Amino acid sequence: CEQAAERAAADAALGKDEKAAVLTLSTELGMTDIWGQQKAIKRTAELAAQCAETAAEQYARLARPYRGCGILAGIFIMIVLL
Numbered sequence: 001c002e003q004a005a006e007r008a009a010a011d012a013a014l015g016k017d018e019k020a021a022v023l024t025l026s027t028e029l030g031m032t033d034i035w036g037q038q039k040a041i042k043r044t045a046e047l048a049a050q051c052a053e054t055a056a057e058q059y060a061r062l063a064r065p066y067r068g069c070g071i072l073a074g075i076f077i078m079i080v081l082l
Contacts, residue, residue, distance in 0.1 A: 017054075021047040 004026075009019040021044050028040035 015051070017047070018051050021051070 006019075006023070009022050014022065025040055025044040029037055032040070
């Protein structure tokens with residue numbers, strides 16, 4: 001089960017925190033009663049929300065520089081081809 005979660009995390013290109021949340025959920029599901037599973041799902045949903053917030057902050061911080069580099073690379077390629 002843990003190996004399947006590792007493969008799924010690798011295929012989805014998850015970060016360290018997201019991967020830890022998936023692995024924690026995969027080990028807790030099926031091992032406890034329904035209330036324990038509900039708590040695990042709720043805790044994982046909270047972790048996912050935190051990860052989404054972190055990703056949004058990172059995007060806001062890095063989007064402009066990456067966009068600028070892309071535009072400069074495009075201009076450079078156009079100059080080389082001319």
